[in-house]
Amino acid sequence: MSHTELLKRLGWWKITTQVPQWFNEGIALMLDNRFVSNPDRIGKYIDYMDEWLYYTRGGQEILELENIQSVKxxxxxxxxxxxxxxxxxxxxxxxxxxxxxxxxxxxxxxxxNQGSSFSESYHRTEQTSHFKRSKRLPVNPLRLPDSDKTDK
Structure with missing residues (x-):
């Protein structure tokens, strides 16, 4: 249903040319509770972190977002x-x-829909939040600089 809703709201062309597949699938995961069913937003993130750590063998086999932008x-x-x-x-x-x-x-x-790119819309939406970053919220390893993702 989320795929259909994105298609309806943004249109086929934007979905096909601008929205990365990881976002399309990630939004679907937030709604269908297929792998993680925690209703709390922070709890859901922590549960996904646990699953991600399992599938990456403790962060050793990371799949970067740039590699899963397309359906292919x-x-x-x-x-x-x-x-x-x-x-x-x-x-x-x-x-x-x-x-x-x-x-x-x-x-x-x-x-x-007002013409901003996916990246602009995605980051701007996040930055306008009233949620304050917390020391208790684990850092998203996908957002670490590349130099921090490898052993020195």
């Missing part, structure tokens, strides 16, 4: 790869939704 990139592998793609999407989108807030998805859609 998202589904271009074996079952383990596709599950990791889903967990990566769930991790990122659940994190984003904490900061986007209750109206964040609507704000995001409005900005895209």
């Amino acid at each position: 990139g998202f589904f271009n592998g074996n079952q383990q790869y596709v599950m990791l793609a889903y967990m990566t999407s769930g991790l990122e989108v659940s994190y984003w939704l904490i900061f986007a807030g209750n109206n964040g998805f609507e704000i995001f859609l409005d900005q895209m």
Whole structure:
């Protein structure tokens, strides 16, 4: 249903050319509770972190968001790869939704419909949040600089 809703709200062309597949699938995961069913926003992110850590073998086999932007990139592998793609999407989108807030998805859609790019809309929505970053919220490893993702 979320895929249909995105299509209805943004149109086929924007979905096909601007919205990364990881976001499309990540939004779907937030609604269908397929892998994580925690109703609390922060709890959902932490549960996705646990799943992501399992599928990445403790963060050793990371799948970057840039590698799963297209449908082909998202589904271009074996079952383990596709599950990791889903967990990566769930991790990122659940994190984003904490900061986007209750109206964040609507704000995001409005900005895209007003001509902003996906990236601009995504980051702007997150930055306008009233949620304050907490020391108790684990850092999203997908957002670490590349230099921090490797052993020195």
